[in-house]
Every structure is written in structure tokens, then in C-alpha cells.
Amino acid sequence: MLNQKWLIKLAQKIWETMWQLMMFNLAPSENGNYQRPLSIYHHNIEENSTYSPEKNRxxxxxxxxxxxxxxxxxxxxxxxxxxxxxxxxxxxxxxxxxxxxxxxxxxxxxxxxxxxxxxxxxxxxxxxxxxxxxxxxxxxxxxxxxxxxxxxxCFNQFASFPQLNLYPDEYKDNIDSWNEKIYHHINNGVYRCGFAQTQQAYEDACYGLFNLLDKIEIFLENSRYLCGDKLTIADIRLFTTLIRFDVVYFSLFKCNIKRIADYKNLSRYCQEIYNIEGVKETCNFDIIKQDYYGNLFPLNPGGIIPLGLPSY
Ligand SMILES: N[C@@H](CCC(=O)N[C@@H](CS)C(=O)NCC(=O)O)C(=O)O
Incomplete structure (x- = not known):
């Protein structure tokens, strides 16, 4: 039997080395700040082009x-x-x-x-x-x-709800401005917390994340969605991060200054979007937990899946 001191020393060294190796290969960073790789394919879909709008294509x-x-x-x-x-x-x-x-x-x-x-x-x-x-x-x-x-x-000629426009011209500037902030501090912000490789990088990401959540909480006191009464793609982009927050990011990614459940308006906002017809069936909390906790080896090597679920 290894004595306790050597067992701990050995485990620390192995874990630290494995962590650094995994993060170096899987989570590219600059000065400890996680840098998400850019997507490669950016084609458009339009009539009379290589990719035209078609049914079942x-x-x-x-x-x-x-x-x-x-x-x-x-x-x-x-x-x-x-x-x-x-x-x-x-x-x-x-x-x-x-x-x-x-x-x-x-x-x-x-x-x-x-x-x-x-x-x-x-x-x-x-x-x-x-x-x-x-x-x-x-x-x-x-x-x-x-x-x-x-x-x-691009598919309005086939869509059952073509009149629903989640990105209307008159809201474009407002939507784009929300998207930019929310992408950096929230959508990618939770990953910048979870994949930070220095204390400083983590704290910068975490304060940035909660500062913006606090601001959105105040904004939602008098607004149903990010652009007033109109649901837009800015809301969809925020929603998919928010519903994973309390079950995954709070603990696994160390985003633990507050839970979304602690924010009255953000909770109401999530609940409202969750209850829009069709949205609920796209949300699967068991799979979300199983995948994040079970497969992100560097962050949860034991693979134990916490029991908590959101209250929707
Ligand atoms: N910028 C991309 C990010 C997509 C992304 O990172 N997807 C993750 C899953 S949450 C993935 O497939 N990762 C696999 C990998 O990096 O090997 C987008 O928004 O479409």
C-alpha cells in the first residue's frame, strides 16, 4: 500500500499533467483564456445558387x-x-x-x-x-x-409558420448588439470560465458573465424579451445557455456566483420561452447532464452525474 502522502502527491502530479495535456489539445488558449476555434463553412442558401431552398434537401x-x-x-x-x-x-x-x-x-x-x-x-x-x-x-x-x-x-415558402420572423429588419441593430455581448460574456463566457487555465482568466470570464446577467436581469424587469414583446433570435441564443446554467455550468464550469433561479426576471424569461409551443420538446435535461458530466473527462474524471434538475 502506498502511504497517503505519496498517493496524494502522485495523484496530484498525474491529474495536473493530464489536465494540462487535455486542455492544451482540446481547449486552445491565449494567456490561459479559452479561444473558441472559428467555424469553417459559411455558405448561404438562396434561389438560383449552388444551395437553393428545397424541400427534403x-x-x-x-x-x-x-x-x-x-x-x-x-x-x-x-x-x-x-x-x-x-x-x-x-x-x-x-x-x-x-x-x-x-x-x-x-x-x-x-x-x-x-x-x-x-x-x-x-x-x-x-x-x-x-x-x-x-x-x-x-x-x-x-x-x-x-x-x-x-x-x-430561406424556407418561408415551405414553412408552416412563415409569418414568424425572428430576425426582422427593424430590430436588426438591437438584435446584433445583444448577440455580440451575449456571445462573448454568456454563450462563450460559460466556456471561458470552465476552460480557463489561469485563475485570472477564470475570474475575468466569471465577473464578465455575471455583470452581463445582472444587467439583463434589470433590463427584463420592464421587458418581456430582449427586444420588447417580440421574440427574436437573440432570445433563442440566450435561452439555450440559460437553461443549461443551473444544472451544468454552475458547478461543472464554476459559474457559481449565482444560479439563474436566483434571478427573478431571468427565471421568468426562461420559463416563458420554455413554454412556447414546440420549445419544451427540444430540451432534454437528462441528456444535457449525462453528456456534460459523463463525457467531458478533464472536468469530471469520475463521471458522476449530479442529481439536481431545473424546476420547469
Ligand atoms: N461556433 C460553433 C460552435 C459549435 C460547438 O462548439 N459545438 C460543440 C458541441 S457543444 C462541438 O461539437 N464540439 C466538438 C469538438 O469540438 O470536437 C457554433 O456555434 O456552431
Whole structure:
């Protein structure tokens, strides 16, 4: 039996080395600040172009735990595009953290194979969501913020709810300005807390995150959504991070100054969006917890999944 002192020393050294190795390879950083890699595919969908709007031509690959992919599932639902654009749900592989395509699709059983099918020299990360074109067998777009605008704008001739416009011109500047702040401090902010590699980087991210949550809480005292009474893509983008907050980011990513449940207006706001017809069925808290706690090895090596659930 190893004596306690040596056991602790050994465990500390191994954990620290593994942590640094994993973070170096999986979470690129500058001075300890996590830098999210940029998405590679940014094509548009428009009439008379390579990618024209068509029924049953495109597929969304999405993981249910992923907040970025979740945006696309919500907009697809709200616009009534379920019969127009397919969805393939992928799940994380405990072996390497990549995404698996359980039923197979396009002869691919992993998302990596799908990315390679589009480009066999692909070098970047194989992320969800992916908007895939079945006709040309390639990726149209893999950036969630752009895919949701495509879903909102480009398929109105087929959509069950074409009149729903989540990105109207008259709100564009306001929406864009919310999106920019919310992306940096909240959507990516929770990851900047969780993947920070120095105390300073963590504290900067965490204070930035809670400063903006505090401001939005005050704003929502007199406003139903971020742009008044009108639900927009800015709300969808904020919502998918907020509903993961108390169950995952609070503990796993150390975003623990407050819970969303401690904010009266943010809680009301989440509850209201959650109850919009179609939204609830895109939210799966068991899978969210299982994926984040079970597969993000560097942050939760024991894989124990905490019991708490949100109160929706
Ligand atoms: N900027 C991308 C980010 C997407 C992203 O990071 N997705 C994560 C899941 S939450 C992923 O697939 N990660 C796999 C990997 O990095 O290997 C977007 O918004 O679409």
C-alpha cells in the first residue's frame, strides 16, 4: 500500500499533467483564456445558387446537449420546418469525446466521417450543428448563429409558420448588439470560465458573465424579451445557455456566483420561452447532464452525474 502522502502527491502530479495535456489539445488558449476555434463553412442558401431552398434537401446534425446545436432545433420547430429539413441526432462517444451517428447517415457513423466526406483534407474540429446538403454531399454551414438565420429567412415558402420572423429588419441593430455581448460574456463566457487555465482568466470570464446577467436581469424587469414583446433570435441564443446554467455550468464550469433561479426576471424569461409551443420538446435535461458530466473527462474524471434538475 502506498502511504497517503505519496498517493496524494502522485495523484496530484498525474491529474495536473493530464489536465494540462487535455486542455492544451482540446481547449486552445491565449494567456490561459479559452479561444473558441472559428467555424469553417459559411455558405448561404438562396434561389438560383449552388444551395437553393428545397424541400427534403438539407439535414441538420445536432447533439441534444449542445447549446449551439439546440438553437437550430428550436428555430426549425418554431418555423414549422420539421417536414422540410431532417434532423439527425448525434451522441458523444465516451471513448474520444467525438460525435457518433448512432443510426448511420450518408454511410457515416461518426461526425468526423461526415466532415471528411465533405472534405477529406479537413483539419478543423468536427462540431455540431452541421447543415448538410444531401444533393451535393457537403456541408453548407457549420456555424449555429448563421444556420438559425438561414432557417428563419430561406424556407418561408415551405414553412408552416412563415409569418414568424425572428430576425426582422427593424430590430436588426438591437438584435446584433445583444448577440455580440451575449456571445462573448454568456454563450462563450460559460466556456471561458470552465476552460480557463489561469485563475485570472477564470475570474475575468466569471465577473464578465455575471455583470452581463445582472444587467439583463434589470433590463427584463420592464421587458418581456430582449427586444420588447417580440421574440427574436437573440432570445433563442440566450435561452439555450440559460437553461443549461443551473444544472451544468454552475458547478461543472464554476459559474457559481449565482444560479439563474436566483434571478427573478431571468427565471421568468426562461420559463416563458420554455413554454412556447414546440420549445419544451427540444430540451432534454437528462441528456444535457449525462453528456456534460459523463463525457467531458478533464472536468469530471469520475463521471458522476449530479442529481439536481431545473424546476420547469
Ligand atoms: N461556433 C460553433 C460552435 C459549435 C460547438 O462548439 N459545438 C460543440 C458541441 S457543444 C462541438 O461539437 N464540439 C466538438 C469538438 O469540438 O470536437 C457554433 O456555434 O456552431
Amino acid at each position: 438539407y439535414t441538420i446534425y445536432a447533439g441534444l446537449s449542445c447549446p449551439w446545436a439546440h438553437r437550430t432545433l428550436i428555430v426549425r420547430k418554431l418555423k414549422g420546418l420539421e417536414k422540410i429539413i431532417d434532423v439527425v441526432i448525434v451522441s458523444p462517444s465516451p471513448a474520444d469525446g467525438g460525435w457518433i451517428i448512432p443510426q448511420g447517415s450518408e454511410n457515416c457513423y461518426t461526425l468526423k466521417q461526415l466532415y471528411y466526406k465533405a472534405n477529406n483534407n479537413y483539419q478543423g474540429r468536427c462540431t455540431v450543428p452541421v447543415l448538410w446538403d444531401k444533393k451535393t454531399k457537403t456541408i453548407v454551414n457549420n456555424e449555429s448563429s448563421e444556420i438559425i438565420v438561414l432557417l428563419n429567412n
